[in-house]
């Protein structure tokens with residue numbers, strides 16, 4: 546291809562034909578000045594809306610002080626963010642990195658180290674689930690239970706087994722296999738917005754506890770208030786040993802983290818894991834302002850009110866149309882199973898109505914409003930969906 550026709554950016558994404566240049570609250574603007582209602586939230590990342598004032602202010606202050614110093618030094622904002630995460634979760638210590646894949650990478654390394662430290666295990670074995678998504682690095686794609694993510698990248702990292710999600714049989718297999726750890730999403734996000742059954746997940750957590758199997762939850766998409774509580778695990782009455790976070794943690798500034806219980810975290814002794822950028826002053830300032838706001842303001846109450854409102858509207862809509870087969874998810878992580886390619890609705894909403902949402906697999910429309918959305922925006926969104934589904 547002649548050089549001038551070749552995009553200078555690699556072709557790894559199927560992108561919408563839209564260049565976004567500005568955002569505020571629930572809206573974004575493209576380079577032509579068109580405004581869109583953004584119910585995609587940068588894939589469950591801009592949970593406080595775009596450019597939230599509390600985070601912007603904190604960042605602006607930090608920008609004139611210190612950007613980076615490496616983890617050879619103490620970083621006050623990192624320590625404060627860790628403290629807030631620990632105070633508001635069942636975990637005791639935090640490791641910071643820069644993305645979701647890196648967070649799961651850290652969780653997987655920690656599981657291996659913990660098994661070696663405590664049970665002198667030489668073979669690593671981690672159970673994950675079919676249709677899961679855990680990231681795109683070699684280890685996290687190997688942990689992902691989807692053929693299409695593996696394709697072209699063999700040999701995969703050995704030591705992963707994929708069991709069927711929400712399947713009672715899988716519980717027996719976990720008990721028999723006694724792996725080092727299980728890693729799973731409490732709602733499979735990329736896999737089609739599929740929530741874990743309450744009974745299944747509680748039984749799985751008991752099996753793990755009784756058999757010294759680490760219970761690790763990937764809350765990269767479900768965390769930071771997305772499902773109505775700070776973390777989704779709170780709604781299942783379980784206590785994971787390791788929680789991985791990223792997306793909503795920094796309101797769009799790249800940051801990832803794992804929170805672990807003390808006896809597990811201990812295995813990450815000095816020199817065993819690290820990251821140059823991980824938890825740097827800018828990222829953890831954004832994270833601290835974000836989490837403080839989630840914990841101390843009424844934003845979660847608003848998210849729950851709006852979730853109830855949107856779910857009620859969607860339920861009505863689903864009853865009035867044959868196009869939508871199922872409504873599923875939790876809080877403001879919402880999936881609509883449709884009988885046509887989901888992308889058709891996504892494209893029509895964007896092109897004709899200036900409303901943005903995304904897909905989760907071929908036949909699931911994924912709706913991710915900011916937790917700060919309001920009734921007017923929700924009404925507009927529901928009105929547009931009504932037109933899309935001709936109900």
Ligand SMILES: *Cc1c(COP(=O)(O)O)cnc(C)c1O
Nearest residue numbers: 644645646678679680734765766
């Ligand atoms: C997005 C996501 C990841 C990967 O996060 P990246 O920041 O893209 O590496 C992993 N797990 C889940 C559940 C996710 O939603």
